[in-house]
Amino acid sequence: MxxxxxxxxxxxxPIVLGVYYIVPKKCKNIVLLIASFAFYFFGEPTYVLLMAFSIIITYIFGLLIDKYQKTEKAKIFLALACIISIGLLVYFKYANFIIENINLWLKHKVDFINVVLPIGISFYTFQMLSYLVDVYKGNAKVQKNILKLAMYVSLFPQLIAGPIVRYTTIQDQIENRTHTMEKFALGVRRFIIGLSKKVLIANVLGELVTTFLASNEMSVLYYWLYAISAMLQIYFDFSGYSDMAIGLGKMFGFEFLENFNYPYIAKSITDFWRRWHISLSSWFRDYVYIPLGGNRTTKIKWLRNIMIVWLLTGLWHGAAWNFIIWGLYFGILLIIEKLFLGKYLEKLPKIFSHLYVLILVMISFIIFNGESTSMILQNIGGLVGLGNVPLILPESVYYLKSYFIVIVIGMIGATPILKNIATSKKVEKIANVLEPIFLVCLLVICTSYIVDGSFNPFLYFRF
Amino acid sequence: MKNKIIAIGFIVILFVCFALNIIKKDEEISTSERRKLAKFPTITLENVVKGKTSEEFDKYTVDQFILRDSFRSIKSFWSNYVFRKKDNNGLFLKDDRIYKIEYPLNKEYVKKSAEKIKNVYEKYLNENMNIYYSIIPDKNYYLESDYLKIDVKDMQKVLEETLKQGALQKDALPKMEYIDITNALTLEDYYKTDLHWKQENIKKVVSTIESKMNLKDTSSINYEIKELGDFYGTYYGQLGMNVPPDKITILNNSVIENATCYNYETNKTENIYDMKKWQTSSDKYDVYLSGAVPLITIENKLNQNGKELLLFRDSFGSSIAPLLLENYQKITLIDLRYVSSTILSNYIDFENQDVLFLYSTLVLNQNVLR
Known part of the structure; x- marks a missing residue:
């Protein structure tokens, strides 16, 4: 769903909200657990059992790690739990990719296995791993009630596309959280904004991206339109989803951490990754980079650690070479910045550092969207007219005119300009009065797009 | 206060919509979109486990949503006037006319369409026949150059190249001549809310065809013009915006009035203008030769010259066929979208008829001929 x-x-x-607010406090977690399993079952009926199995494993190993805290056994149980969780992820997500690549070297080919990627497995696996590691390190209290642990893992607002909510973030909220009108209203506001980002910007630009990919009438202008639209689409799609998740969390009394902070205004790639998918990059920092030694080691090992983290980040996004290249591309850029470029970037006029980030990120999403190396090279080369591509053709002019307003709205919406205007003291009073009307209008318009449209993919579902 | 309004307002909207959706009686069809609406899914264990029930339920909730048409209008309005998008789901409005983008030229599909025509040619046609083909431009062809549109000349080139390959070059087979009708039409000759041409505006097309096929010129005939009423075309429902309706008009004279149409599918004989369809069909254009019919023969009772025309056609053919009747004793209309070319000899004796392949760019650009 x-x-x-x-x-x-x-x-x-409406059903879940109604039941949730009617039942007494002690039953609220059960309501959320049932709702979350129903939510997952609706979209992934078969794999609901896999999720339940993963939860049981995490629960048992959590108790064992806690019981043998600070002993070798705890380490062994943690390792076992990680092997099982990561093993399931590898089997369901990477097995066929591994087979495909092994087959390149084998005479007698290995048969592909018949599995479909369970929705959200990358997100809930990482959440469970963070729980187990935090229990092992003593940063989190072990959850002795399996239903509460199941509720944390399966919590529907963040289950299938994040953000990756760590157990430590909401362990107290699971036991005791507040429900206020203000928090609920903030949740509604955030949810509707996220829904609008997804439905009115990401989906609309997604149509342009799809049209471009199906077209035979390529021109430099069209390549640029595609690159910019894809860049905006992925941002509005994913950040819109995160907004909706955070908003829904608030409606049910939870406070999730922010996942995006206007990444397209970053002044370096390092800065970009502090603002983009924060929950994922901080997860890799805390559970991979730092345990590997981080930067408190030799230079060679430090560089190795960075490349390992970015190789894994790429792989996390998908079982395909383009994702690996995408991850390594960022790893190399970050190393270059850390070694020498960073200090020059700081001295550059803002406009140049912004352009530097935007162009490199735009190229990264061409890699991200590329289905083959030749397609990636063609789409990057097309930006500068490689391959005798004409500057403009009628189709590109038509779509530029047709999507111009949406692209401009997208560009403005990717910066804090609108937020700053809405919260400035000069317009605060008017904004306060107009806000409810504005939100209702957005909800109605989004509904009209959903009722009319069939183009509604969630890009981050495949992760 | 503001937070209260937002929170309560949101809850009220969700619950009211939920309640109304539950109370509302499901509708069978959408008259504006001219399609069947999704029904509540059949719940079986197998469907639930395979996720089919969820998929069907999603479709059902969208199709049966309260005030669906109004919401679609809001989307159209927003897309058109706020986002200033040039089209909405491929449809756009310009000067009160609705257009659908048919772009780009799909050479592969045009080749496949040409192959089907060639199959008919090779299997059934002979040297005693006069064979012609023509392409009906979609109305976008007559728009200014900054709109995306198929160039009929490019399409004809692809068609001709494919038709020329193989058997068509054999001496035993006559040439197939192209009739260019692009100059016989203008934008005004098409309905505003529909893809089709207006019967009352295509006399110039008829003249061009008659001239090329060496037929008697019928341009001086004065048909009795009868306006049947309002016509909301296919594009009207798809766009979901308020546009004034067209009028459907039929041209009549004694030849048309006395002609009979035999429908091979129903084994029934009807009139050229099917007034029953006019009253009952959701697509009023079906008044011409009863709409989508695979095989139909029109007999001209007032002409015994023995001449016959085989008209391979799409829906545009329904409104032009009556105007070609003056020159023939019999016209057989074959719609290769609904009948396979492999079984035509079961119904038609291919002898020395005139043959005209008359297809619109909309059909040729898709792989729909059988």
């Missing part, structure tokens, strides 16, 4: 669907908005959500 996707948030931007009639099923979720006008069937699932």
């Amino acid at each position: 996707v948030f931007s669907s009639i099923t979720f908005l006008f069937y699932f959500l």
Whole structure:
């Protein structure tokens, strides 16, 4: 079930909200657990058992790690739990990719296995790993109630596309959280903004991206349109989803951490990754980079650690070479910045450092979206007219005119300009009065797009 | 206060929509979109486990959503006037006319369409026949150059190249001549809310065809013009915006009035203008030769010259066929979208008829001929 669907908005959500607020406090977690399993079952009926199995394993190993805290056994149990969790992830997500690449070297080919990627497995596996590591390190209290642990893992607002909510972030909220009108309203506001980002910007630009990919009438202008639209689409899609997740969390009394902070205004790639998918980059920092020694080691090992983290970040996004290249591309850029470019970037006029980030990130998303090396090279080369591509053709002019306003809205929306205006003291009073009307209008317009449109993919579902 | 309004307002909207959706009676069809709406899914263990029930339920909730048409109008309005998008789901409005983008030219599909025509040619046609083909431009062809549109000349080139390959070059087979009708039409000759041409505006097309096929010129005939009423075309429902309706008009004279149409599918004989369809069909254009029919023969009772025309056609053919009747005793219309070319000899004796392949760019650009 996707948030931007009639099923979720006008069937699932009112029922769950209604029941949640009617039942007494002690039953609220059970309501959320049942709702979350129903939510997952609706989209992934078969794999709900896999998720339940993973939860049981995490629960048992959590108790064992806690019982043998600070002994060798705890380490062994942690290792076992990690092997099982990561093993399941590798089997369901990477097995066929591994087979495909092994087959390149084998005479007698290995048969592919018949598995479909379970929705959200990358997100909930990382959440469970963070729980086990935190229990092992003593940063988190072990959860002795399996239902509460199951509720944490399966919590539907963040289950299928993040953000990766760590157990330590909400362990106290699971036991005791507040529900206020203000928090609920903030949640509604955040949810509707996220829904609009997804439905009105990401989906609309997604149509342009799809049209470009199906077209035979390539021109330099069209390559640029594609690159910019894809860049905006992925940002609005994913940050919109995170906004909806955070908003829904608030409606049910939770406070999740922010996952995006206007990444396209970053002044370096290092800065970009502090603002983009924060929950993932901080997860890799805390559970891979630092345990490997981080930067408190020899220079060679430090560089190795960076490349390992970015190789894994790429792989996390998908079982394909383009994702690995994408991850390594960022690893190399970050190393270059850390070794010498960073200090020059700081001295550059803002406009140049912004352009530097935007162009490199734009290229990264061409790699991210590329289905083959030749397609990636063609789409990057097309930006500068390689391959005798004409400057403009009628199709590109038509789509530029057609999507111009949406692209401009997207560009403005990717910066804090609108937020700054809305919260400035000069317009605060008017904004306060107009906000409820504005939100209702957005909800109605989003509903009209959902009712009319069939183009509604969630890019981050495949992770 | 503001937070209260936002929180309560959101809850009220969700619950009211939920309640109304539950109360609302499901609809069978959408008249504006001219399609069947999704029904509540059949729940079986197998469907649930395979995720089919969820998929069907999603479709059901979208199709049966309260005030669906109004919401679609809001989307159209927003897309058109706020985002200033040039099209909405491929449709756009310009000067009160609705257009659908048919772009780009799909050479592979055009080749496949040409192959189907060639199959008919090779299997059934002979040297005693006069064979012609023509392409009906979609109305976008007559728009200014900054709109995306298929160039009919490019399409004809692809068609001709494919038709020329192989058997068509054999001496035993006559040439197939192209009839260019692009100059016989203008934008005004098409309905504003539909893809089709207006019967009352295509006399110039008829003249061009008659001239090329060496037929008697019928341009001086004065048809009785009868306006049947309002016509909301296919594009009207798809766009979901308020546009004034067209009018459907039929041209009549004694030849048309006395002609009979035999429908091979129903084994029934009807009139050229099917007034029953006019009253009952959601697509009023079906008044011409009863709409989508695979095989139909029109007999001209007032002409015994023995001449016959085999008209391979799409829906545009329904409104032009009556105007070609003056020159023939019999016209057989074959719609290769609904009948396979492999079984035509079961119904038609291919002898020395005139043959005209008359297809619109919309059909040729898709792989729909059988």
